Amino acid sequence: MKQIYVNCSNGADCESIISALYDLYDNKTEFLNVINNLEIGDINISFKDRKINNRVFKSVSNDYINYNKGKEIDNNILEEDIPLDSLYAYEVGYDDYLKERATINNNVTNENNEQSNSEIMDFPLDGLYAFEVGYNDYLKGRSEFQKKEQDVKYEESNDFPVDSLCAFEIGYDDYLKEMIKNHEKEHEHNSILLNEINNIIDKTNLDFNIKEDIKNIFSILTLAMAKVQGIDVSEVHFHKDKIFYDITYVCGVAYLINKLNVKKVISSSVAVINMSKNADSSYYIVNEILKGIPVHVKENTKNLTPLAAAVIKYYSDEFIDDLSIAYNNIGYGIGEDEDIFLEVFIGDYNNQLIPEDKVISLLVDLSDMNTNEIDFVFERLLQSGALDVYTIPIHKKNGYSSLMEVILNPEDEESIVKEIFKYTKAFDIRRKEYDRYVLDKKVENIYTKYGMVRFNVAKGFGVNKVEPEIEDLKEIANRENITLDEIDFK
Known part of the structure; x- marks a missing residue:
C-alpha cells in the first residue's frame, strides 16, 4: 500500500x-x-x-x-485612456482638442527648453483632420499625399473598420463597442x-x-x-x-x-x-x-x-x-x-490499519434460472469488469433458490447493473458499499525450470505473498502430464 x-x-x-x-x-x-x-x-x-x-x-x-x-490580448479598454486618444476630439471638438494638445506640448517645451510646432505640423496627416474636412475628403487627401510623398497607393478597404477614424462616421460609443468586439474575437481565436x-x-x-x-x-x-x-x-x-x-x-x-x-x-x-x-x-x-x-x-x-x-x-x-x-x-x-x-x-x-479501497456489492435473486443460464450471466459480468461473481444457496418459502453477489468497482456500477437486468430475470437489485483492505499487488514474470511463469506478488500489512497464476499452472500440468500438486518450483 x-x-x-x-x-x-x-x-x-x-x-x-x-x-x-x-x-x-x-x-x-x-x-x-x-x-x-x-x-x-x-x-x-x-x-x-x-x-x-x-x-x-x-x-x-x-x-x-x-x-x-x-500575443495576449488586453480585453479591457479603459475609459481613462481615451482623453489621450485622438477620438477625444470627437467629443470635445477639434479646436478645443488642438488647444489642449498645444498646452501639453508647450509644457513639454518649457521643460526641455525647446520649441515644438507639432500641434500645427502633424494635423494635415492626422486622423483628427477628418473631423473638420469630412471622412471621405480626408481619405482622398491622404491618398493623394501618399501618392506624392511615398508613391504608395492607399487601400481603403482594410484598415478603417478598426481605425479611429471610423468613429467619425459611426459615433464614439458605437466605435468603442466595435473595438471591444474585435478584441473579443481576437481573444477567442487565441x-x-x-x-x-x-x-x-x-x-x-x-x-x-x-x-x-x-x-x-x-x-x-x-x-x-x-x-x-x-x-x-x-x-x-x-x-x-x-x-x-x-x-x-x-x-x-x-x-x-x-x-x-x-x-x-x-x-x-x-x-x-x-x-x-x-x-x-x-x-x-x-x-x-x-x-x-x-x-x-x-x-x-x-x-x-x-x-x-x-x-x-x-x-x-x-x-x-x-x-x-x-x-x-x-x-x-x-x-x-x-x-x-x-x-x-x-x-x-501512523502505522494505522486504513481501508484504502471501496467496492460495491450487488445482490440478485436468481429464481427460475437454471445452471447454464447462470454460468452465462457469470461470463458476461466478468467480461464487463466485475471483480468477482458467486452464488449463495438460499431457502425461500416456495423452495430453494440462489442469491448472486457481484463485487465491482464503483465506476463500473452503471454498466454492470444494466447487464444484470438484461441477462437475468430479476426485477430488483440490492446494493451495499464496502471499504476494502487490499495488498499492494503486481504480476511478475519469473523464469523457472518449467519456463517463464507469471506470479502474483502481493505485499503489505506485514505480509509478502507470492502465488503462481493458475492458468500457467494448468498449462504446465497439461504439458508435463502431471497434477497441479506435483508442480514444484524448488
Missing part, C-alpha cells in the same frame, strides 16, 4: 507538484519519454537542478518546439474551451483512468472560473499560450501518481494569504476551489495557483496537519517562483 503526504504549507503550483513527484519516481527517462511524446502543443519538458540555500532541488524546465506563442481540452486529452495514449483524472481536474478548475466570472462553463476560455503547458503538467502529475501506485493522498491544510484588497481573479478562483477544504491564513506566503488547487482538491482524501509519518522517501519540488516549495512524503502513516 502506498500513501503520500503533501506538505503545501508554502504554497503550490503545478511546477512544484510535478517536480516533487518526479523526484520520487525511479524511472525518470521513461517518464520524460512518455510525457514528451504526448505532443500537446509541441511542448517539451525537462528538469534541472536549482541550488537554494546550499541545497539542490529539482525544478521543471520547459520549451516550445514548434509552437508560436500568441483561446480554447473545456471541450477542446478534453479532446486533446482523449487523443493521448495515456491509460483511460489517467485521462479521466486529468479531465476531472480541469472540470474543477473550469467550474470555479465560471462561478467567479459569472458565466456558463461552456463560455470559459483558456489562453492557448499557457494552457498547453498546464495540460502537459497535469498529465505528468496524473501519470506519476498512477505509476507510483498511490492509493491514498493526504495533504496539509492549505495556506492562503489575506488578499481581499487589490486581488486578481486567480485569488478568487482559488478561494472558490478551496471551499470545504481546511485552510489557514498565513502572511508572507505564496498562494496556490488555481490549477494546483484543483489538483490538490481532486487527489486529496484527507487534510491533516499533525501527522506522524513513517516515510520511505521524500520528493522536493520548487515552483516557478522559488519561494514556492513543496514536499511530498511517501510511506505508511
